[in-house]
Amino acid sequence: MAAPSEKHDVFQAIADPTRRKLLHMLAEEEMAVTVISGHFPMSRTAVSKHLRVLSDAGLVRERKVGRETRYRMDPDPLLELKRWLNYYERFWENKLTALKRFVENDEDDNGRAAEDTKI
Template identity: 80%
Template sequence: MATEPKHDVFQAIADPTRRSLLQLLVDQEMPVNVISGHYSMSRTAVSKHLRVLQEAGLVKERKVGRETRYRLEPEPLLELKRWLSYYERFWENKLQALKRFVEEDMPAGEPSGPLKIVEGKPEE
């Protein structure tokens, strides 16, 4: 029987350091001493962040001799993607409404580029 993660994905990625750790591990597996070399915090602090990511299922560890290596486990991020995709439709609706507003407000034949400002006033 599999145990439930102690931290959820949302909790785990809430911290900018942990998001940075995930980015670091995207392309390759790394030992903790190499990972900690990328940060100005102690190896112990990096290990604590890795433990939170591991408890959320975002990072897996593997022993190679005396070394522990960490790698990204991206599957739990699908939960985040599904959650965000639901709200994406609201953003898309707002962008479409803004586009309609801008296009309706613009007189025909006017340039669609940005206005040039001269002495604090739009240039005519």
């Protein structure tokens, strides 16, 4: 997995379902690796590597407490995703506009299907 060589970005980091589940768990609570990995059907080491990917992307932060390492989510990098997504906002607004136009036409010539107004 994640040969933790270089940096991973947010897009890659959240691409994996396991990692999304990890984020979800670590959003509320800080947790130690063993505890975390208890919730996954894979080895502790595998979970550890996923955590590393998330860490590379800046999505989690680790803290050593005695002999354990506790992880917690850091939401900051999600802002990049948000900005990316924001760009496309207008496109589905356009689709809504098209839908609205369709509905209005439908009210006018009541009952008959408006041809070619692909929504």
